[in-house]
Amino acid sequence: MSHGFFITGTDTGVGKTLVACGLMHGLRRQGLSVLGMKPVAAGRENGRWEDVDAMMAAASVPAPREWVCPCALEEPIAPHIAAMHEGRHIGIDAILAAYSHLARFADAVVVEGVGGFLVPLNERETAADLAVRLALPVILVVGLRLGCLNHALLTADAVRSRRLRLAGWVANQIAPSFDAQEENIDALLQRLDAPFLGRIPFLDALRPELIAPMLRIPDPFEWNPAPSAKP
Ligand SMILES: Nc1ncnc2c1ncn2[C@@H]1O[C@H](COP(=O)(O)OP(=O)(O)OP(=O)(O)O)[C@@H](O)[C@H]1O
Ligand SMILES: [Mg+2]
Numbered sequence: 001m002s003h004g005f006f007i008t009g010t011d012t013g014v015g016k017t018l019v020a021c022g023l024m025h026g027l028r029r030q031g032l033s034v035l036g037m038k039p040v041a042a043g044r045e046n047g048r049w050e051d052v053d054a055m056m057a058a059a060s061v062p063a064p065r066e067w068v069c070p071c072a073l074e075e076p077i078a079p080h081i082a083a084m085h086e087g088r089h090i091g092i093d094a095i096l097a098a099y100s101h102l103a104r105f106a107d108a109v110v111v112e113g114v115g116g117f118l119v120p121l122n123e124r125e126t127a128a129d130l131a132v133r134l135a136l137p138v139i140l141v142v143g144l145r146l147g148c149l150n151h152a153l154l155t156a157d158a159v160r161s162r163r164l165r166l167a168g169w170v171a172n173q174i175a176p177s178f179d180a181q182e183e184n185i186d187a188l189l190q191r192l193d194a195p196f197l198g199r200i201p202f203l204d205a206l207r208p209e210l211i212a213p214m215l216r217i218p219d220p221f222e223w224n225p226a227p228s229a230k231p
Contacts (some may be wrong), residue, residue: 003220004099004109005167006136008127008159010151012115014143015172015200017051020112021058022200022211023139027220028060029212032107035059038069039095039130040114040121043076051112058208063102070098080120090121092133099134108220111136117155128162137167137223139197142188143174149187156192167223168195170215173202 005023009016020036027034036055043049052069056062071090073082083090102109111134113119113127120126131138138159142152152169159166169192171185178184189196198215 003107003224004103004111004134004136005218005220005223006111006113006131006134006138006164007141008113008117008131008138008155009141010116010143010148010155012119013174015141015170015174016112017054018200018206018208018211019139019141019170019172019215020110021054021208022215023217024055024058024060024110025209025212026215026217027108027110030217032220033060033105035061035063035102035106035109036068037099037102037109037111038114039098039111040071040073040079040090040127041069042073042079042082042114044072044074045076054208055110055112059106061105063105067098067101070094078119079114080122083122092121092125092130095130096133116151117158128158131159131164132162135164137165137218139167139218140169140192140194142169142171144171144178144181144184145175146178149184152188153191156194165223166192166194167218168197168216170197171199173200176202 007016007020024034038051038055041049041052049072075082117128118126142148
């Protein structure tokens with residue numbers, strides 16, 4: 001598939017959307033055309049799916065909403081359960097089809113996962129299976145809070161055990177204070193063995209264009225090598 005990144009996190013609510021949109025702005029600054037995708041969004045608030053709106057706003061080119069989010073669900077609960085409540089089924093094939101449409105219209109597509117890496121999408125498959133089928137390098141957003149070391153290391157293991165590449169990780173300060181924050185970041189620097197893309201402080205103004213300069217933007221062409229020619 002084309003050039004892109006799959007954004008996962010140590011949990012739900014750790015800053016995946018913020019980092020995904022920051023990354024999109026960073027890629028745009030490098031002169032690339034960029035689209036975002038939130039393939040599965042669970043939870044409509046005030047008639048809107050905020051993540052989908054944010055990914056569309058951060059894009060450099062327009063794209064139909066049904067490509068950006070082929071599976072928008074009403075309830076803010078685990079996606080496969082939300083889908084079941086609506087008599088729907090989250091299918092990876094439909095998401096891949098939407099992704100391949102997006103990939104034709106931009107140099108890079110940033111895909112935000114849903115919840116944490118192993119969140120179920122249906123009775124058999126998880127967000128990790130989606131990342132594998134998309135074959136995208138993964139970026140891990142670590143929400144800095146107690147427990148994040150375990151969650152970050154488990155997620156990195158789960159990424160690598162599927163032979164996906166961990167293109168980097170971001171430390172995101174999701175609370176005004178966190179005891180031993182520096183030591184926690186150091187612990188991950190020593191153990192994650194993946195590029196550290198930056199840290200985002202706890203902020204009042206969460207504009208993605210302000211996040212981009214805080215991140216080392218990975219090169220999508222380096223991380224998504226062209227498939228080798230068949231003999
Ligand atoms: N660095 C930060 N400073 C202050 N607030 C933050 C920061 N990062 C994230 N938040 C807030 O935390 C909440 C969760 O962030 P975000 O929506 O990006 O997480 P997510 O991982 O995408 O969540 P979801 O799993 O629902 O998609 C949001 O309200 C966001 O504004
Ligand atoms: Mg999100």
